[in-house]
Amino acid sequence: MTQTVLITGASTGFGKAAAVHFATNGWQVVATMRDPAAGTDLAAHPNILVTRLDVQDLASIDGAIAEGITRFGAIDAVVNNAGFGLFGIFEGASREKIQEQFDVNVFGVMDVTRAILAHFRARQRGTVVNVSSGAGVFGLPMISLYNASKFALEGFSESLSYELASQGIAVKIVEPGGVLDTRFGARSSDEFGSASVPVGYEAFVAATGKVFEGLRASRHATSEDVAKVIFEATTDGTDRLRYVATDDIRPLIHSRRETSEDAYMHFMREQFRA
Known part of the structure; x- marks a missing residue:
């Protein structure tokens, strides 16, 4: 029986690639995006x-889910992919931007997930795939707000997994x-350009920039x-x-999860010493 997946943030990057991959593997796809x-x-x-689905617009979430069910009969999986990253010194970020970071990366995921759960529970099956990041595992300077949102997403997802297992979900x-062919880096650069660098951080920003250039x-x-991998996570059963x-x-995930706290912190501090 043909299955259906709803994907948020499908206009570019991971979301678009996932929409194509699912479709070419026989799935029906509700590819959602702000425009x-x-x-x-x-x-x-x-x-x-x-x-249309804008994770900051509750009506659009309900509308996209309803349209997908009407078109394909049911939705079997949701891929929460929509997100963006703030880049810059925390002290220079506005409260409005901090709120937006969490509205999209955390509260948006929660709202989409909550909106689909009644449908999944009625069918006693379904899969929720949340696209996190290495930044949900290890902290990095200059992306503290993105880190915070992805750490929150990881904790939410793990906790939710225990609850939903009781419902067959x-x-x-x-x-x-470290993926280059997305707009993520471009948007992060735009966000950095609109943020201020407080006096005293200049040397640190320059040194950290060189580290990130090497990573890129x-x-x-x-x-x-x-x-x-998104497809594998959705379908491996x-x-x-x-x-x-x-x-x-x-290597960073291994260092964070499989070495001692002291060794990990020493390694990371050496990387970002201005």
């Missing part, structure tokens, strides 16, 4: 419905990092690589919670 005009190429695919976390130079993963989606972040 459906950005998804005209996806809409040409017979298995894909493109519709699976929760999965996909952790990508080592990136090899693509959005399609991440889409394959296991109770596995976390999936690391790109190889370049594995």
Whole structure:
């Protein structure tokens, strides 16, 4: 029986790649985005419905879910992919931007998830896939707000997985990092350009920028690589919670999860010493 997935943030990056990957593997796809005009190429695919969903607009969430169910009969999985990252010194960030970071990356995920759960529970099955980040595992300077949102997402997802298992619903976390062919870096740069650098941080910002340049130079993963892991998490039928989606972040994840706290913190502080 053909299954259906709803994906948020499907106009670019991981979301778009995932929409294509699911569709080419026989799934029906509700590809959602803030501006459906950005998804005209996806809409040409017979298995894909493109519709509006802004995670900050509750009515659009309910509308997209209803439209997907009307078109395809049911929704079997939701991929919470929509998100963005603030980049810059915390002290220079406005409260409005901090609120927006959590509205999209945390509260938006919660609102989409809550909106689909009655449908999933009525069917006693369903899968929620939350796209996190390496930044949900290890902290990095200059992205403290993005880190905070993804750490929150990881904790929420793990806790929710215990609750929803009682209802036959699976929760999965996909952790990508270091992907070049998305708009994520461009939006982060735009956000950094609009933020102020408080006096006294200049040397630290310059030194940290060099570290990030080195990290960017080592990136090899693509959005399609991440889409394959999202698909695996959705379809493997296991109770596995976390999936690391790109190889370049594995050393940091290993250091965070499998070495001592002292060794990890010494290593990280050495990287970012101004």
